[in-house]
Amino acid sequence: MLAAGSAAFATQVSARELRVGSDCTYPPFSYKNADGNLLGFDIDIGKGVVTRLGADISFVCQPFDSLIPGLLAGKFDLLVASLAITDERKKSIDFSVPYRSSTARFVGPDDSDAQPLTEDGEPNPGGMEGKTIALQRASTYENYMREKFPSANLQFYDTTDNMLLDLMSKRVDLVFAGPIKLANDFLNEPRGKGYKFIGPEINNITYFGPGIGIGIRKDDLGLRQEVDSALEALIDDGTFKTINDKYWSFNVLPPASK
Missing domain, CATH: 3.40.190.10 (Periplasmic binding protein-like II)
Structure with missing residues (x-):
């Protein structure tokens, strides 16, 4: 038994x-x-x-x-x-x-005039006036963007790839997402030629x-x-x-x- x-x-x-x-x-x-x-x-x-x-x-x-x-x-x-x-x-x-790790970064065209962060890495709302920013829906980045960049236009997407497609089509000015994915899937690929990280990496435990x-x-x-x-x-x-x-x-x- x-x-x-x-x-x-x-x-x-x-x-x-x-x-x-x-x-x-x-x-x-x-x-x-x-x-x-x-x-x-x-x-x-x-x-x-x-x-x-x-x-x-x-x-x-x-x-x-x-x-x-x-x-x-x-x-x-x-x-x-x-x-x-x-x-x-x-x-x-x-x-x-x-x-x-959980961080975030902006990506945009090489000739972008956006200045999302100051020289000491602080949010710079004035440098984002009138810009349209792509974000993934239900991500941790939404609250950060709404509070730190209240004048920016936010556009939400289901996937990062759709965000990047709209960036390349000039429907948005910048993409805000995790830097590992942005580098791996975009900047290190042929389609990422002509684009770059805009500003340094953001590591904000309060939001991310x-x-x-x-x-x-x-x-x-x-x-x-x-x-x-x-x-x-x-x-x-x-x-x-x-x-x-x-x-x-x-x-x-x-x-x-x-």
């Missing part, structure tokens, strides 16, 4: 499945290739974490602005979707320890949080602790570095985690 019980318990453990929500349209973090395979940095991190928990993983693709409502509705157990840890989001969900984390429901305290331990193990045993180096030549961990 004891042996049978142990076997049944082992079957239950091995059958555990965690559903992971992600945007799936945000390369190089989460996207589908031409064959429909789900790839990206966030996907690799999600697989690494869930594997260490001894569970099976299934990904659920959702638009970014519906990820938190989907988590709260029980459509998935975790969010691995480049989700910045902010006080506003922490009112409704919990987060793991951060696994990626201490970094990117895995989203978890507040009543899943045990799961959060498991995820934290798994992430710390990924970092300590070198697996995180292997994943990181697959995408970039620099370390994307937030300073506190390096």
